[in-house]
Amino acid sequence: MKKYNEIPMAGNIIEPGNSKEYKTGGWRAKRPVHNDETCLWIRNGTCGKCWIYCPDNAVRLIEKDGKYFYEYDYDYCKGCGICANECPTQSIKMESE
């Protein structure tokens, strides 16, 4: 930990966007688990509500060669459950870590 004279004045954050260095995934008590069978993104590349609502940009929806994939960035996913709450087809379940 740095001393008082080794840190910026008044707590100013002089490097923009450095919150990405703070990996909030450690807060997670429950993780989102996806059901590919019913997820609209996987089936036909629509919906994407989980991606829209995720407050931490931790949902990644990927399209490659006409196929649809997803992944969660567990470095930042806090396990808030907003994706599961918003999913119109109940394809996301929150499971204990």
Added chain:
Amino acid sequence: MTSVEKIPKDQMVVEGLTGDAAIALALKQCDIDVLAAYPITPQTIIVEDFQKFVANGEVKTKVIPVESEHSAMSACVGASAVGARVATATASAGLALMWEILYCAASMRMPIVLTVANRALSAPINIHNDWSDTYGARDSGFIQLYCQSSQEAYDTTIMAFKIAENKDILLPIMVCIDGFILSHNVERVEMLPDQAIKKFLGVRQPFQNLDPDNPITMGPLALTDYYFEFKEQQDEAIKRVPDVFKQVEAEFERMTGRSYGMLETYKTEDAEIILLTHSTPAGTAKVVVDVLRERDEKVGVLRLKMFRPFPSKEVAEAIKHAKAVAVFEKCRSFGSTCNPLALEVMASLYDLKEKPMVTDFVIGLGGRDVPPTTIVEGYEKTKEYLKQGKAPLYETLGVRK
């Protein structure tokens, strides 16, 4: 340090000004970028006069008429964060409503100049002078300077920007005048030419500021791991004030021939009893001392200008030879051993082996007049306590009891 020259007398403008008007004119000449304020007696004339300058196109200042003092100080913090030279004015309940943001201004290191016409706090509601408002804010992290005359209010307002904006300080500063007694009394004020003040102050050079091209975050969260370290920085900064104050005043003196010091001593060299106070009662005390001296009483005055940071060493040095120090203060710190000014004085003397007796007199609450007789009463009581070798921790003077 900029090189300033002595301003010839014929370039000075002399006017009869109230304390408020003198401050308004000083703010105008300091070329402030933003003023955000909410009117409150007895500070009103400062902002009223300044609004006239704006309406007449005499200044380029952006005035933000806000809905409360909490917003006034918030707007000042925002403007100061961008790098603007910022001022505001308030008193009493207005200062109380600024409370939360006073601490933000100080800990975010915003060099805002806050001029205060000291006024009693409610209840009962009272528009007249005492020091309860700014004494209450003594731990906020603001620098506090108290003025005795309109001239000093004018001079101090100008110097305040140079002290606050110094890169070693970067702290907000209160310039305090006694409500009505000074804020509304007309006195002779010698004003500097605009150009001289422009040269003296220069343009504010912010150390770190909000800039879309170089984004930074100000005032973020700091918890158990770092909060304490930021307070340590703040403490170091306010400790540097006396040195910077002396530099700024020396420069101002070269320009005007006037200086005040962190404290002023008046006939204290051989004084057995020193009357210690500040603001307008200090003027009364000096007159009392002149009369008592004619009767061969060995008495002097220590008039404090800087209350935050408290110049402990200098105060102790100036009073240690006396038999007693009689403190006169316009504030009661309810439930406290004695009152804010006497507490500081006593703590400053603590390390001395031989120390003067300290008596503490609470005077003038709610604007109760402090005539010379009140000061004399305190002096006579102190003499009596010296004989007895014992004094009460504090007492009130001028109240019917």
